Amino acid sequence: MPRLPGAALRRRPARRARAALAQARAVPDAERERGADRAADLAASSCPTSARRSRSCDVSWRRRAGSATRSKVSEVSLHPFRHLYVHIPFCKHKCGYCDFNAYAGMDRLMPDYVDALERELGFARERxxxxxxxxxxxxxxxxxxxxPHLIARLLGFIRRELNVATxxxxxxxxxxxxTDEARIEAWMKGGVNRLSLGVQGFDPRALAVLERKTDAAQATRAFRLARAMGMANISVDLIYAVPYQDMAAWIETLRRAIALGPDHVSTYCLSFEEGTLLHRRRAEGRVPEVDSDLQWDQLDAACVELEAAGFRRYEVSNWSRPGFESRHNQAYWRCRPVYGAGAGAHSYATDGTGAWRWWNVARPREYIAATPSPRADGEELEPRKAVAESLMLGLRTADGMTAPAGFDAELSRLVRAGLVERRSGRIVPTRRGLDLHNQIALAVL
Incomplete structure (x- = not known):
């Protein structure tokens, strides 16, 4: 229900979440929940779809669902790729919360890495x-x-060799x-028409906890420069549930982001991933736990502030003005084939019946050495698993999807829990379902 910005939050979503789980009779044990999280991460690049067929290939995969035996896929006629992800693993500094495939101190590898990307993409184009x-x-x-010269070269190669639509x-x-003038000019000349700006926050204390090496002034300056140079589609990333970030600081962060005039906003709940510096600091007692009610109240605040500013929550963590939804991310959620190039990148493919995904060697040096064929491993998805993952991803979006056959019992439980509802042959998440999407994943995977 709409309310005035800054008004007191009346709902207590943490208690609401527990009630929903009890109603669904699906309170997970810790190991099952971790398994669902891992499956959800993998599923981000693996969903069945239908499209026109492409060239054949002969590959062997490990079947992870069910037995651990290898299944031979001979002369599979894959659907074509219409979506490309390119991973650039370099960072000046790896933030304490980051568990992405990113590396600091490897800038000298950049020219060789772009060479390797071109080799991989050239090989993929032939295959x-x-x-x-x-x-x-x-x-x-x-x-x-x-x-600028390397990004211009890479973008030029992609446009020349892979037939990018106008x-x-x-x-x-x-x-x-x-983000400076020379780089923005190179990006735009290379065809970049959407910028995803990693602001993460404006509150100095929260940025310090996250170990971000940028501040509010830099974020504001970068956004305004990109807009002034003609970047017509800019997304801003924000992180909430950060230790020491109170409600007032989070609302101020939201309002400062909105005041910039972005076309898209992503709001991510901070997670303490094993292996990260932030996870270790919390385990040592150097970083406090975040109150669960405050975490949910901050999500509620994002809903209120962004909706009041004209944004629509079209996915669990994503908001946009009309017509500015991320088309690339929608390809994942709608289970379209995506080719992933670069160190650690994941690909997903289908022939209309079966589904496969594979991933590349993760470390940049090893990736460079392995090109033009840097694949590390892959898996074939059993039919029900593929449909389950497509259902899980489709229910991340506010528009939902057509209800697939074979999941009536699971969907009925989710309806009773108030997490999804049926609308004209489609199954769509409720506001509660968007907030508690992990429980949807647990129910269907």
Whole structure:
């Protein structure tokens, strides 16, 4: 229900969440929940879809669902790729919360890495069919760290060799600290028409906890510079539930982000991933736990502030003005084939019946040495698993999806729990379902 910005939050979503779980009779044990989280992460690049067929390939995969035996896929006729993800793993500094495949202190590898990307993409072009690419996404790491001449070269190669559609969405992730006039000019000349700016916050204390090496002034300056130079589609990333960040600081962060005039906002709940510096500091008692009610209240505040500013929550963590939804991310949620290039990048493919995903060697030096064929491993998805993952991803979006056959019992439980509802043959998440999407994942995977 709409309310005035800054008004007291009346709902207590943490208690509401527990009630929903009890109603669904699906309170998970810790190991099962961790398994669902891992499955959800993997599923981000693996969903069945239908499209025109492409060239054949002969590959062998490990079947992870069910037995651990290898299944031979001979002469699979894969659907073409229309979406490309390119991973740029370089960072000036790896933030304490980051568990992405990112590396600091390897800038000298950048020229060799771009060479390797071109080798991989050239090899992939010969092996698979790339129809007109509808989206290209350069993620990281920090893609904005690439010098202008290297990013211009890489973007030029992709456009020449992979047939990018004239109206394609081409996104580049940028850190405010490495967003300058020369780089923006190179990005835009190379075809970048959407900038994803990693602001993360404006509150100095929260930025210090996150170990961000940028500040509010840099973020504001980077955004305004990109807009002034003609970047018409800019997304801003924010993180909430940060230790020491109270409600007032979070609302101020939201309002400062909105005041910039972005077209898209992503709000991510901070997670303490094992192996990160922040996880270790919390285990040592150097970083406090975040109150669960405060975490949910901050999510509620994001809903109120962003909706009041004209944004629509079209996915669990993503908000946009009309027409500015991330087309590349929608390809994942709608289970379209995506080719992932670069160190640690994941790909997903289908032939209309079966589904496969694979991933590349993760470390940059090993990736460079392994190109043009840097694949590390892959898996074939059993049919029910593929449909389950497509259902899980489809229910991340506010529009939901057509209810698939074979999941009536699971969906009925979710309806009773108030997490989803049926609308004209579609199954869509409720507001509660968007807030508690992990419970949807547990129910269907």
């Amino acid at each position: 698979y069919t790339f129809q007109e690419l509808e989206t290209v996404y350069l993620g990281g790491g920090t893609p904005s760290l690439l010098p 109206d394609a969405e081409v996104t580049l992730e940028a850190n405010p600290a490495s």
